[in-house]
Amino acid sequence: MTNGASPVVALSGAVVISSGFPLLSGVDLEVAPGTLTVLSGANGAGKTSLLRLLAGLAALTSGSGTVAGVDLAEGDLRQLRRRVGWLGHEGSFYDDLSVRENLTFAARALGRPSDGVEPVVARMGLEQRINTPAKQLSAGQRRRLGLAWLLIRRPELWLLDEPYASLDDGGRIFFDALLGDVVASGATVVVSAHDRLRSDTLTPRTILMAGGRIVGDER
Amino acid sequence: MIATALLVAAKDLRIELRSRVLLWQVVPFGLMALLLCGLALGPAHAGNSSAGPGLYYLVILLVVLLMVNRSQAIERSPGTKSSVATLGLDPAGVFLGKSLALAVELWVTGLVLLAGSVLVLHTALHGALVALPSIVVTLGALAGAGTLYGALTGGGDTTATLLPMLTLPAFAPLLIAGERSFSDALHGGGLWQWWVIVVVALVAYLGVGILLYGVLEES
Amino acid sequence: MTKQLAQRLLGPVTLVLLALTIWLGLWVTPPDKIQGQLARLVYVHPSVAWVALYVSFGTATIASALYLWKRTRSMVMDRVAHCAMEVSVVFIALTLTTGSIWGRPTWGVWWAWDARLTSTAILGVLALGYLALRRANDDPTLRARRSAVFAILAAINVPIIHFSVDWWKTLHQGATVFTANRTLLIHGIQAWTLLISFVGFTLLFFWLLRARYRLEVRRESVASAALEEALLARQREGAPT
Numbered sequence: 001m002t003n004g005a006s007p008v009v010a011l012s013g014a015v016v017i018s019s020g021f022p023l024l025s026g027v028d029l030e031v032a033p034g035t036l037t038v039l040s041g042a043n044g045a046g047k048t049s050l051l052r053l054l055a056g057l058a059a060l061t062s063g064s065g066t067v068a069g070v071d072l073a074e075g076d077l078r079q080l081r082r083r084v085g086w087l088g089h090e091g092s093f094y095d096d097l098s099v100r101e102n103l104t105f106a107a108r109a110l111g112r113p114s115d116g117v118e119p120v121v122a123r124m125g126l127e128q129r130i131n132t133p134a135k136q137l138s139a140g141q142r143r144r145l146g147l148a149w150l151l152i153r154r155p156e157l158w159l160l161d162e163p164y165a166s167l168d169d170g171g172r173i174f175f176d177a178l179l180g181d182v183v184a185s186g187a188t189v190v191v192s193a194h195d196r197l198r199s200d201t202l203t204p205r206t207i208l209m210a211g212g213r214i215v216g217d218e219r
Numbered sequence: 220m221i222a223t224a225l226l227v228a229a230k231d232l233r234i235e236l237r238s239r240v241l242l243w244q245v246v247p248f249g250l251m252a253l254l255l256c257g258l259a260l261g262p263a264h265a266g267n268s269s270a271g272p273g274l275y276y277l278v279i280l281l282v283v284l285l286m287v288n289r290s291q292a293i294e295r296s297p298g299t300k301s302s303v304a305t306l307g308l309d310p311a312g313v314f315l316g317k318s319l320a321l322a323v324e325l326w327v328t329g330l331v332l333l334a335g336s337v338l339v340l341h342t343a344l345h346g347a348l349v350a351l352p353s354i355v356v357t358l359g360a361l362a363g364a365g366t367l368y369g370a371l372t373g374g375g376d377t378t379a380t381l382l383p384m385l386t387l388p389a390f391a392p393l394l395i396a397g398e399r400s401f402s403d404a405l406h407g408g409g410l411w412q413w414w415v416i417v418v419v420a421l422v423a424y425l426g427v428g429i430l431l432y433g434v435l436e437e438s
Numbered sequence: 439m440t441k442q443l444a445q446r447l448l449g450p451v452t453l454v455l456l457a458l459t460i461w462l463g464l465w466v467t468p469p470d471k472i473q474g475q476l477a478r479l480v481y482v483h484p485s486v487a488w489v490a491l492y493v494s495f496g497t498a499t500i501a502s503a504l505y506l507w508k509r510t511r512s513m514v515m516d517r518v519a520h521c522a523m524e525v526s527v528v529f530i531a532l533t534l535t536t537g538s539i540w541g542r543p544t545w546g547v548w549w550a551w552d553a554r555l556t557s558t559a560i561l562g563v564l565a566l567g568y569l570a571l572r573r574a575n576d577d578p579t580l581r582a583r584r585s586a587v588f589a590i591l592a593a594i595n596v597p598i599i600h601f602s603v604d605w606w607k608t609l610h611q612g613a614t615v616f617t618a619n620r621t622l623l624i625h626g627i628q629a630w631t632l633l634i635s636f637v638g639f640t641l642l643f644f645w646l647l648r649a650r651y652r653l654e655v656r657r658e659s660v661a662s663a664a665l666e667e668a669l670l671a672r673q674r675e676g677a678p679t
Contacts, residue, residue, distance in 0.1 A: 017665060019576040025672040057301050059579060078433075082307035088298045094230070095296070096237040108226050109306040133237065149302060211675030367591065371584050377574045384570055385588065388563040389595050392602035399606060412605045416598060423594050431587050434506065 008033045008157055008188045009054060013063035014072075016053055016212075023049035025212035026063065031190060033156075036183050039192040041209035047192035048088075049212070051159045054190065056080035068157050085155035087146040089162045095135035099126050099145055102134055106152045116152065124148045125174070139166040147178065158182060160191040220429075223312025224319060231320035234293055241324055245285050246331050252278040253335045271342035272350075272401035275332060276394050279358070282328055283390070284383055287365035290321050291378070310433030314366060318428065322362035329358050346405030353400035357417050360393055363424035370435040392416055445648065452645045455638030459485075462631040476543055481631050483536040485639040487554075490533045491561065493643050494526035495593065498568075502589035505582060516582035519589055521650040523568050525643055530562040553604040560599050564592040 009031035016024040024046050031037050039047040052058040054067050056077040065072040070080040093102040103117040121130050124144040129137060134145060143163060150158060164172060183189055191204075208216030235241055256274040264270065294300055333354065336342045368386040372378045396416035403410055463481035470477030501519035504510040537555050538548045549555070571588055575581035 015669065017669070020661075020665060020668065022665070022669045022672040025669055052301075055301070055305065057304060059577075078307060081305045084305060086301050086305050088301050093302060094234060094293065094299060096234045097230070101233065105226070105230055106306060109223070109308055146298075146302070153305070155305070212672050371571065371588055373575065373580070373584065381570060381574050384563070385567045388560045388567065388599075389591065391560050392595070392598045395602045395606045412601075416602045416605075420598055423598070427587075427591060427594065431506070431590070434583055435587055 005033050007031055009065070009067050009190070011053075011063065011065035011072075014050075014053060014060060014065050015062040016049055016058050017061040018058070022212055023058070024053065027212070027214055029207070029214060031188060033188050034183060034186050035188055036179060036204040037188075037190045038204045038206045039190065039209055040194070040206055042194070045209040046212035047209055048161050050209070051086075051161050051190065051192055054157070055084050055086045055159045057086065083155055084157040084159055085150040085153050087143075087150060087158075087160045087163060089165060093134050093145060093149060096133055098131045098133055099137070099148070100130045102145065103148055103152055106149050110153060112152065120148045120151045123151065140168070140171050143167065143171075147175075154187075156187055158187055158189040158191075160189065162192055162194070164191075164193055220309050220312040220315065223309045224315035227308070227313050227316025228319040228323075231290065231293065231317060232323060235320070235324060240289055241286070241328065245282055245289075245324075246328055248285065249278055249282045249328060249332045250335050252281055253332065253339055257339055269402070269405075271336050271340040272405065273398045274340060275336045275342070275401065276357075276397045278332060279325075279329060279361070279397075280387065280390050280394060282332070283325065283361050283365050284386065286321060286324055286328070287369040287386070288378065288382060290317055290366065291369040291372070304436075310436050311429040313436070314370075314428040314432035315425075318363045318366040318425070321366055322359045325358040325362050326355060329354055343405055346401075350401040350404035353397065353404065353413065353417065356414075356421065357393055357397040357400075360417050360421035360424060361390065363421060363428060364389055364393070367424055367428045367432070367435075370432060373435075393420055396420075448641065448645050448648065452638060452641040455634055455641060459631065459635040459638050462627065462634065467628050467631050473544070476540065479536055479540045480628075481635045483533065483540055484632070485635040486529050486532040486536060487558065488636060489639050489643045490526060490529035491558065491596070493640055494522050494529055494647075495561070495565070495596070497643075497647070498522040498526060498589050499593040502586035505586045506590070513578065513582065516578075516586070517651055517654050518647075519586065520572060521647050521654055523565055523589065524650060525646045527562065527565045527569065528646070529639075529643065530558060530565060533558050534562065551607060553600070553607045556603045556607075557596075557600045560603075561592075561596060564595065568592065 007030040009029060011027050011029045014024055014027040014029075015022060027046075027050060029050075039050060041047055049058060053060065053065075053072070056067070056070070056072075059077070060072045066075075067080055068083040070076065070083070072080075094105070097105065099121060100117060103120065104114045107114045107117055118127075118130070121127055124147060126141060126144055126148065129141060134142065137145060143166070147163075163175060167175060179189055179191075206216075206218045207214055208218075253274065256270075256278065260270060294303065333342075333347050333351075337344050337347055365386060368389065369382065371385060372381045393416070396413040399410070400413035400417070402408070403413070459481055463478050467478070467481075469475050470480075498519045501515045501522060505512070505515035505519060534555065537552075537558070541550055541552070541555070542548050568585060568588055572581055572585050575584060
């Protein structure tokens with residue numbers, strides 16, 4: 001790390017095997033704090049698996065690593081999960097609860113005041129849908145609800161799995177602006193995408209993955 | 220732990236109120252099962268009130284399986300599970316909350332089925348009312364046990380077939396104790412042994428759940 | 439050296455004790471005054487029941503508890519619990535079979551709602567449930583964790599099931615069905631035969647456990663080799679062409 005700060009992510013030879021299949025086949029990676037990193041690669045390259053490992057949602061089979069100060073092999077993964085924010089490409093909330101109810105649940109679970117929910121909803125442009133059940137939202141709106149969930153949480157490490165999928169141009173511009181704000185606030189962001197990020201405002205580091213490993217790194 | 224329990228219980232009950240699965244699916248299933256019991260006994264015995272308690276609890280066990288499945292399914296959609304894991308909720312609180320919500324739903328369903336039992340199986344109304352306290356406690360124990368065993372199955376492909384196999388043997392003592400105490404209420408008996416079984420089971424399941432639910436949730 | 443010697447002698451000693459049990463039980467000991475030749479089942483049924491309910495199930499439970507406790511957590515404990523539970527299923531089946539064989543002439547039916555038989559049958563389903571749960575989980579750590587919790591729950595259920603069925607049988611307001619007098623007066627050669635039987639079947643459990651454990655270690659070794667190959671193949675996917 002050039003600025004002397006400890007990396008938020010430090011993996012060495014990370015292997016993750018699930019149901020007899022190696023999802024990750026030896027990943028070496030360091031991510032500096034307050035940066036934006038894009039994991040790029042084809043389907044099955046291991047992008048989602050790497051993100052899930054970093055989120056503490058998958059267990060390390062061999063190798064070593066620390067994420068947000070938590071040792072992946074020996075540490076408490078529950079503690080890790082509290083420090084990271086995860087946005088999968090599936091729905092990440094309770095379908096039968098409304099936008100407000102989902103976010104209030106998250107706020108109360110974290111011991112945060114629930115009056116912080118409405119400003120976040122407004123920032124995500126979901127005011128008109130605040131009382132709509134999550135299952136009735138469009139794909140893009142569900143993505144925004146997932147982001148709102150993360151804004152409530154304010155984690156130090158954001159892990160976003162294909163957040164640009166199914167976004168129109170307006171959605172992408174909005175998303176770029178949000179990511180820029182998050183990085184500027186000091187948080188670290190790692191996103192996955194099929195292709196390199198097309199953005200006028202962001203200049204991320206791009207990591208190319210294939211076969212469960214890192215095969216390229218453009219800073 | 221208590222705050223988490225109340226938060227989770229409120230969330231589960233709110234989801235139930237929205238989705239109405241209990242109202243439109245589980246209760247009708249239970250009533251149909253009672254009718255089938257009568258049909259299986261044949262016209263000569265269908266109105267025999269001595270079979271009422273046993274058949275009531277047999278139907279309750281089938282209903283519990285459905286409701287446990289539903290309770291776990293709420294948490295098992297891939298995105299929800301991952302996102303909620305990042306909230307760092309106290310597992311003991313989650314267990315108590317889900318058990319409490321399931322118990323409330325079981326009490327409501329149990330009351331409706333009790334009325335059904337009085338109607339179609341000719342269970343004596345006075346006896347049914349006297350049996351209410353034992354029914355309430357037995358259903359509470361079933362809720363705790365069901366929540367624990369539901370977490371054991373992990374919500375995978377085989378949950379629907381695995382859950383009955385794991386839970387029904389464990390439910391057997393509660394079936395026996397529930398049926399016996401219900402019968403005692405009908406016939407004026409008052410044996411304390413059945414209360415011992417139910418209370419010991421309730422305490423054991425709550426104790427194990429509080430201690431070990433976190434171990435099961437590490438996935 | 440002592441451990442190796444004990445392991446080598448386990449099989450032969452078990453076979454000798456079981457052979458002694460058969461010889462003494464079938465030929466040497468006299469028939470019972472009340473139950474006649476049927477009473478010879480006393481040299482088998484209580485022993486297999488003892489192994490089923492206490493030795494094998496107990497071993498599985500203790501190993502599961504040791505797995506859940508961080509200080510002693512290791513896959514060895516998981517393997518022991520798994521293998522012990524498999525052997526437990528065999529002994530539970532033997533208990534139910536010998537119990538039914540004993541019950542048929544005594545009660546006139548192959549199955550009666552005897553408290554112990556019923557409790558054992560429920561325990562058998564619990565043991566099968568443990569094995570089914572293991573098959574439903576591919577991830578070794580997850581499988582070990584869930585199985586261990588289930589084994590603990592099953593063990594807690596054992597006394598609850600036993601007392602509930604026992605009270606159900608004995609506190610029933612209707613007439614009881616059972617008239618069989620299972621109490622046998624045991625002394626002299628009968629007592630020695632029973633003791634040899636208990637020791638023999640207990641050693642049989644440990645012999646079977648050891649054999650099953652070794653098989654499991656070999657199976658895992660084969661699976662591990664397959665994983666290594668899968669890992670290499672996956673790495674080749676990402677290699678530059």
